[in-house]
Amino acid sequence: MTKIHFVLDGxxxxxxxxxxxxxxxxxxxxxxxxxxxxxxxIEKVSDLPRKLDTTGAPARxxxxxxxxTLYAPWGNLAIFCxxxxxxxxxxxLGAFDGDIAALLKSGALSVRIERAE
Numbered sequence: 001m002t003k004i005h006f007v008l009d010g011x012x013x014x015x016x017x018x019x020x021x022x023x024x025x026x027x028x029x030x031x032x033x034x035x036x037x038x039x040x041x042i043e044k045v046s047d048l049p050r051k052l053d054t055t056g057a058p059a060r061x062x063x064x065x066x067x068x069t070l071y072a073p074w075g076n077l078a079i080f081c082x083x084x085x086x087x088x089x090x091x092x093l094g095a096f097d098g099d100i101a102a103l104l105k106s107g108a109l110s111v112r113i114e115r116a117e
Contacts, residue, residue, distance in 0.1 A: 002027045003116035004094070008109050011102045014116065015068060017094035021055040022070055026093050031114040036079065036103070044079045044103055046111075051075045054091050062086035066096040079103060 002017040004027070017023040029049060036044035043063075054072050063069055063080040070091045071078050078090070081104055103109065 001094075004030065005114050005116050006096075006103075007112040007114065008102055009105075013100060013102060014097040015094055016097055017068070018092060020057065020093075021053045022057055022091050023093050025053040026070070027115065031112060033110070033112050034077070036077075036109045036111055038106060038108075039078070042080065042082045042084055044081065044109065045071075046077045048075055048077055052091075052093075057091040060086050060088050061090040061092050063090060063092070064095075066100050068093045068095060 001019050002023065004015050004017060006013040006015060017027050034046040036046050039045045052070050061069065063084050065080055065082055067080045069078045069080065070093055071089055072091055073089045081100065
C-alpha cells in the first residue's frame with residue numbers, strides 16, 4: 001500500500017492507495033496537479049493524463065464516502081463525498097485515512113496529489 005497526500009488550500013489530507021494494479025498505476029502518475037470539480041454533489045472528479053491499468057479489478061464497485069476511485073469507461077478520477085450505488089466500471093484505487101471536509105467545499109478545487117514522504 002502506498003501512502004499519499006492531497007494538498008489543497010493549505011491543508012494536507014492523508015490517503016492510502018490499495019495494492020492493486022490500478023492503485024500502483026495511479027501511484028506511478030504522482031505527483032499530479034489536478035482540478036477537482038463537483039459531479040452531482042456526490043463526488044469530485046478530474047481527468048487523468050492517461051488510462052490506468054485495471055487488470056484484476058472487479059467489474060463493479062459500491063463506493064463509500066472517502067473512497068478514491070477510477071471510473072474506467074471515462075478514465076477519470078472520482079472521489080466520493082457521499083455514498084453511491086454499486087456501479088459497473090468503478091474501480092477502487094484507495095481511500096482517505098481521515099476527515100475529508102476540505103473536499104466538501106463547493107466549486108472547483110485545485111489539488112496536488114503526491115506520495116507521502
